[in-house]
Amino acid sequence: MKKIGLYVHIPYCIHKCHYCDFISFSGKEETIKTYIETLKKEIDECKYTGFDIGTIYIGGGTPSAIDEKYITEILSKIKEKFIVTQDVEITLEVNPGTITREKLKEYKKTGVNRLSIGLQSTDNEILKKIGRIHTYEEFLETYNMAREEEFNNINVDLMFALPDETEESIAIQVSEVINLNPEHISIYSLIIEENTKLKQMLENKEIEIPSDEEERKMYWKIKELLEENEYEHYEISNYSKPGYYSKHNSDCWSQKEYLGFGVAAHSYINAKRFSNSKTIEEYIKNYNYKDIEEEQDKEGMAKEYMMLGLRKIQGVSISAFERKFQINPLFYFRFEISKLVEEDLIEIDLDNIKLTHKGLDLANLVFEEFI
Secondary structure: OOEEEEEEEEOEOOOOOOOOOOOOEOOOHHHHHHHHHHHHHHHHOOOOOOOEEEEEEEEEOOHHHOOHHHHHHHHHHHHHHOEEEEEEEEEEEEOOOOOOHHHHHHHHHHOOOEEEEEEEOOOHHHHHHOOOOOOHHHHHHHHHHHHHOOOOOEEEEEEEOOOOOOHHHHHHHHHHHHHHOOOEEEEEEOOOOOOOHHHHHHHOOOOOOOOHHHHHHHHHHHHHHHHHOOOEEEEOOEEEOOOOOOHHHHHHHOOOOEEEEOOOOEEEEOOEEEEOOOOHHHHHHOOOOOEEEEEOOHHHHHHHHHHHHOOEOOOEEHHHHHHHHOOOHHHHOHHHHHHHHHOOOEEEEOOEEEEOHHHHHOHHHHHHOOO
16 A cells, blocks of 8 residues: 655744744644644544555644643544554654653653754854754753653754854764764754844844855765764755664655645645645634645656755666656756756766765755756
């Protein structure tokens, strides 16, 4: 039977970080109970069935900001509605400052087997500047508690090119995280988004951020450090110990199907992309509303497959593309591939089309060819 993934969105935060433009809200705690009831109804009434669930990802927001009983209720409802595989990967995003030992015990009991802990920086001054609610010491407390509760698949989320960071300071931070020996590290470059507090702070000259050139130097320094310490660079922003890729995200980059539940959650099923209402109030009123964003034809699907696949360091498998689309990508995208090879942005390595070193620096130019 076909396997798909499930994504569940918990849109609540204690405090909105200064860089964040995700669909998340603070100060709406009074809606939590109704929201969870609505979410369970949406799952219960889902018309898409006939497949196994291989991955479940509960993200946000800050899922650990709500009572742990709600996570148990959501997972119980999923298991009641769908066939969940025995080896299912269940990831839960958690943030320091919102975690207790009791919560971790409940998560473990209910089947969560992968934690993604939001750290962002080991520097307390930088954490303050970007609006995080925790210190590095609180992160360490959360991380060590999770280990004591026998979570043996942990991702740590980091950011780089943050205010006042240098190549030297990010190297120290990454080394501190490496010393903790997490199974997986995600590390994203800061993007200044519209309508965020950080953008306002930058415009008001309250902060300074590294230049593009400095940001690129940081990227390569991080890559070098992580690879020296046996972390495999398997996607532009993701590194893992052998056997610990994020299954959920890897499936998304391989254009596998998934269903999303909750505010603003996206789904991809039967070559259609659709999403839910973007506010808690709208979602509670009409949880069955789906905004169809795209109905893909073969060409649209093939372009997206290339764009997603090129995010992976090993790139796009020519033989896998042929199996899926019954045509060789080197022929189907001959003009785009020829141009990108000529510009030294991609290379063909046996069965794989993948980004070059230069392509990793200019990945958006590559992706634009397949939009």
